[in-house]
Amino acid sequence: MTLKNGSKATLACFLAVITALIFLECCGGSSSTSSIITPATSNTASVTVGFGALGPSGGYVNGIWTTVTVCEPNSTTSCQTIDNVLVDTGSAGLRILNSALTTVPASSLGAVTDSNGDQLQECVQYGDTSYTWGPILLANVELAGETASSVPIQVIGGNSAAAPSQCLSMPVSPNLPNGGNDDTVATLGANGILGVGAFGYPYDCGSYCTDTSNLTQPGFLYYVCPTGQACSATTSSTQATNPVAAFSSSDNNGVLVTLPSIPATGAADATVTGSLIFGIGTQSNNALVSTVTVYALDEYGNIPSFTYSGVSYSSPTNYSVLDTGSEALEFLDASTLSPVGIVECADAPGYYCPSNTIAFTVTATGATSTSGTIAFSIMNADTLFATSNAAFNDLGGDSGTGPANDFFDFGLPFFFGRTVYVGMTPGAFSGETAPPSAASSATYGYYAF
Amino acid sequence: MKNILGVVLIMTLGTVPAWAVLGQYESSVSVDQQTLRSEDHVQAFQGYKVHQLTTPNGTMIREYVSPQGLVFGVAWQAPFMPDMKQLLGSYVTNLQTASRTQTQTRHLRGIIVRTNDFVFVSSGQMRHWRGNAYVPSLVPSNVSVEVVR
Numbered sequence: 001m002t003l004k005n006g007s008k009a010t011l012a013c014f015l016a017v018i019t020a021l022i023f024l025e026c027c028g029g030s031s032s033t034s035s036i037i038t039p040a041t042s043n044t045a046s047v048t049v050g051f052g053a054l055g056p057s058g059g060y061v062n063g064i065w066t067t068v069t070v071c072e073p074n075s076t077t078s079c080q081t082i083d084n085v086l087v088d089t090g091s092a093g094l095r096i097l098n099s100a101l102t103t104v105p106a107s108s109l110g111a112v113t114d115s116n117g118d119q120l121q122e123c124v125q126y127g128d129t130s131y132t133w134g135p136i137l138l139a140n141v142e143l144a145g146e147t148a149s150s151v152p153i154q155v156i157g158g159n160s161a162a163a164p165s166q167c168l169s170m171p172v173s174p175n176l177p178n179g180g181n182d183d184t185v186a187t188l189g190a191n192g193i194l195g196v197g198a199f200g201y202p203y204d205c206g207s208y209c210t211d212t213s214n215l216t217q218p219g220f221l222y223y224v225c226p227t228g229q230a231c232s233a234t235t236s237s238t239q240a241t242n243p244v245a246a247f248s249s250s251d252n253n254g255v256l257v258t259l260p261s262i263p264a265t266g267a268a269d270a271t272v273t274g275s276l277i278f279g280i281g282t283q284s285n286n287a288l289v290s291t292v293t294v295y296a297l298d299e300y301g302n303i304p305s306f307t308y309s310g311v312s313y314s315s316p317t318n319y320s321v322l323d324t325g326s327e328a329l330e331f332l333d334a335s336t337l338s339p340v341g342i343v344e345c346a347d348a349p350g351y352y353c354p355s356n357t358i359a360f361t362v363t364a365t366g367a368t369s370t371s372g373t374i375a376f377s378i379m380n381a382d383t384l385f386a387t388s389n390a391a392f393n394d395l396g397g398d399s400g401t402g403p404a405n406d407f408f409d410f411g412l413p414f415f416f417g418r419t420v421y422v423g424m425t426p427g428a429f430s431g432e433t434a435p436p437s438a439a440s441s442a443t444y445g446y447y448a449f
Numbered sequence: 450m451k452n453i454l455g456v457v458l459i460m461t462l463g464t465v466p467a468w469a470v471l472g473q474y475e476s477s478v479s480v481d482q483q484t485l486r487s488e489d490h491v492q493a494f495q496g497y498k499v500h501q502l503t504t505p506n507g508t509m510i511r512e513y514v515s516p517q518g519l520v521f522g523v524a525w526q527a528p529f530m531p532d533m534k535q536l537l538g539s540y541v542t543n544l545q546t547a548s549r550t551q552t553q554t555r556h557l558r559g560i561i562v563r564t565n566d567f568v569f570v571s572s573g574q575m576r577h578w579r580g581n582a583y584v585p586s587l588v589p590s591n592v593s594v595e596v597v598r
Contacts, residue, residue, distance in 0.1 A: 091574060092575065127557065127571055127572045128560050175552045189556060204576075214529070218531060218535075317598050325557060350561065401563065401568055404598035405579075405580060
């Protein structure tokens, strides 16, 4: 598919050159030549930070939202623009609520069926025990000036069968609304999720979901639900796919997330805007500049090691990720950090409420032994929440309960005041643009900042 | 790792996946190990021992056994979330009944449950889930809960 689109682009370019030559020959050349310079693909989507679709009551804090255009497969006209889609560097693939697809309903998207004609379904249970359940359908996905043609997306909800019990390998927490089913705006907190993670791969399950020996695995992702029968697991090479990997342009090897600096007490809802830039080293606005450090990921998609206060925390047990889909700087735990003054908030366990703002420095080490320091601060979360602001660069919380299960999930607070490059695995899919040379040895993808 | 007293390596092939059970006797590990297509690597440490079950798809489960023979903790790293009903046994009810103040959830990311006698942390991303659970009252007095990893 990518090759075909590439051929089309090459042909279009060739025709443009021929046209230009003819034009130049017949008219002697003039300033009019500027009219035939093909502009570079617009590769920048706007992002906004705030509560998102649910507003201050029940919404995200530090949600990062963009607008996605979903079209019928291979159509540029039967399209619907969908806002409040979470930009998530912690997952792969676009997932849209069925209820958000109105003028382009799910029924107008491309079916993905097995040899029996049964529609492919996906069930993803997340770490918080909530889940998304719904069909994998083909759509054209447009972001800024970029197009991913006929890319598999998950449509959340809208199927009559309940999520298979095989998928829900963790009991859903009774504290989650709607039984943990993220099929409404109220439960998902968004109209959709745009998974653009480095993650090492553009597909959400990869070879794990093409291997028949995994079909009996609890937590398996792909199913078919034949009429009158229970849903059953099925292998599938068609999987929810990072749309960036499927772009017809060369801007398909990663993204940049750029957000401005904000005050320590935060910024009001929807007042912080930034950019989601597609491609790395493919246009003048996404060069991998020499001032950033490339942190190659390990086979788990993690930065291999973070060191704090002389203690090294290593993947996979004590992993480290940069994750726009997380609301806080979730690192270590209040007990481990008590010597420096971290305590949990009395009314919001899990968030940090130091009496004074505390400065931290951690050292990150990538898979190719590059390293650098990350400086950040943690402010009292109660104080932050009392501002009614929606964007915070110093909101922190527990990752676990102790060294045995602690990790570093650096959520959106990390991203303010900088540009973070999220680079996909080199050569993970056909037609992928090679990474800049500084990242060429990042076997499983990389972050750079 | 200083206190390794012995290592036993066993391989068994089976068909039906199943896991040992938190709070039950060590024999539940061997039952699981026989029914799981897994390799069971046993390490003895001062005050406890660990069964590490690994499968070809990259699932790794560690079960921590007290001198009294009880599984006091489990930890996992897996491409698919393990079946917590099998792994936690009766302690799964702690997940199903923990109150809001005992539970911290992060949108789509993770969950921490802390009750009087049960600690559970689960997190990760698609293709890489990890976590642990332990029963403080079953942890041997001379062993840190932090070994359960």
